[in-house]
Amino acid sequence: MSSLQLSSPPVMRRTKRQWTGWMFVLPFLLVFALVLVAPVIYAVYLSLFRDQLVGGNAFVGFANYVEALTDPNFWDSLGRVVLFLVVQVPIMLLIALAAALALDSARLHAASFFRIAIFLPYAVPAVVAVLMWGFIYGTQFGLVGSFDKFFGIAFDPLAPNVVLAAIGNINTWEFTGYNMLLFYAALRVISGDLYEAAELDGARAFQVIRSIKLPALRPAIVIAVIFSIIGSFQLFNEPNILKSLAPNSISTFFTPNMYAYNLSFAGQQYNYSATIAIIMGVLTAVIAYIVQLRGSRKEL
Template sequence: MIGLALFVIAPIVYALYLSVFRSQLVGGTTFVGLENYLTLFGDAKFWDSFLRVLLFLVVQVPIMLVLSLVAALALDSMRLHGAGFFRIAIFLPYAVPGVVAALIWGFIYGDQFGLTGAVNDAFGWHLAPLSSSWILGSIGNIVTWEFMGYNMLIFYSALRVVSPDLYEAAELDGAGAFRQITSIKIPALRGSMVIAVIFSIIGSFQLFNEPNLLQTLAPNAIGSYFTPNMYAYNLSFAGQQFNYSATVAIVMGVITAVISYIVQVRGTRAENL
C-alpha cells in the first residue's frame, strides 16, 4: 500500500500540483489554476503531435497485430518446419533494446552511406526513408519489427491453451483448417487481442525513443513536438516549462486511459455476444 502510494499516486498528484502553477525565468512561480489546461486546448503544436500519433496508431497497430496473428497461427498450425527457430527469430527483435534498434535502423535508412544508399545506387532509386514524407512510416516499420514478436507470443500462448478436444470435435464435424481458424482460434484469441490492442494504444501515444534517437539523423523531419511525449520532454528540458510539460503529460494520460477503457468495454461486450 505504501509502495503504491509512494510510487504510483504521489507522482500523479505531484504532476497535478505542478500543472496548476507557472514558473517563469523572470518573476518566479505563480498559481494559475487551470490556465495551463486552457492554453493546451488551443495549442496547435500539441494537437499536431497528438494527431500524428493517432495516425500512427490507426495505421501501424492493425498492420503489426495482423502480422503477429498470422505468425502465431502459422506456428500453431504445426505445419511449420523449424517452428522453434521461427518463434525465436520473430521474437528476437523485442530483446534488442529500443535505443540499439533505433541506431541499427538509422544506419539502414541512411540514404547516402547506409543500406538504403546502397540500394538506391544499385537500382537507381531515390528512396529517402528519413525525409519528412516518409519518416512516420519508417518509424512504424521499426516499431512493427520490434513488437511483432512480442504480440505474436501473446497470441500464440492463448492458442496453446485451447483444448485439443475442440479441434478433434471440429474435425469430426468436417471442419477444415480455415474453418477451425475462424470458428475456434479467432474467438479464443479475443481476450488477448483486447490486451494487445490496449498495450499498443498506450505504446503509440507514448512514442518517444525511436523518433528521439532518429532526430539527430533527420532534424528537420522530426521536430521538437513530433509526438506528445517529445513535446513534453522538450518543453521541460529545453524550455524550462515544467508546469506546462506536466499538463501535457496529464492530458495525454487521461486521453490514453479513456480510449483504452472504451476498447476494453467494447472488446469484452463483443465477447459476450
C-alpha cells in the same frame, strides 16, 4: 459472561490475521505510492501553476490546460500519434496473428526456430534497435544509400512525408514478436476436444480458425490492442533518436511525449510540460478503458 469470554479470542485472532495480510502488502503499497501515486500528484500540482515575470510561480488553475487544448503544436503531435496508431497497430497485430496461427498449425517446419526468430527483435533494447535501423536508413552510409546508388534512385526513408512510416516499420519489427507470443500462448490453451469435434464435423482449416481459434484469441487481442494503444501514445525513443539523422523531418513536437520532454528539459517550462503529460495520461487511460469495455462484451 462465559460465552463472551469464549468468543473474544477468535475476534482477536481474525484481527491479527487481517493485520498480517496488510503487512505482506505494505511493501508493494509503499513502492506503488512512491513511484506512481506521488509523481502523478506532483505533476497535477505543477500543472496548476505557471512561472510569471511578475509574481514568480503563481497559481493559475486550469489556464495551462486551456492553453494546451488550443496549442497547434500539441494537436499536431497528437494527430501524428493517432495516425500512427490507426495505421501501424493493425498491421503489426495482423502480422503477429498470422505468425501465431502458422506456428500453431503444426504444419510449419522448424516451428521452434521461427518462434525464437520472430520474438528475438523484442529482446533487442529499443535504443539499439533504433540505432541499427538508423544505420540502415542512412542515404550516405547505410543499406538504403547502397540501394539508391545501385539502382540510380534517390529514396530517403527519413524524408518528412515518409518518416512516420519508417518509425512504424521499426516498431513493427520490435513488437511483432511480443504480440505473436501473446497470441501463441492463448492458442496453446485451447482444449483439444474442440479440435476433435471440429474434425468429426468435417470442418476445414479456415473454419477452425474462424469458429474456434479467433473467439479463443479475443481476450489476448484486447490486451494486445490496449498495450499497443499505450505504446503508441508513449512514442518517444524512435523519433527522439532519429532526430539527429533527420532534423528537418522530426521536430521537437513530433509526438506529445517529445513535446513534453523538450518543454521541460530544453524550454524550462515544467508546468506546461506537466500539463501535456497529464492530458496524454488521461486520454490514454480513457481510450484504453473504452477498448477494454468493448472487448469484454461477449457479442461482436
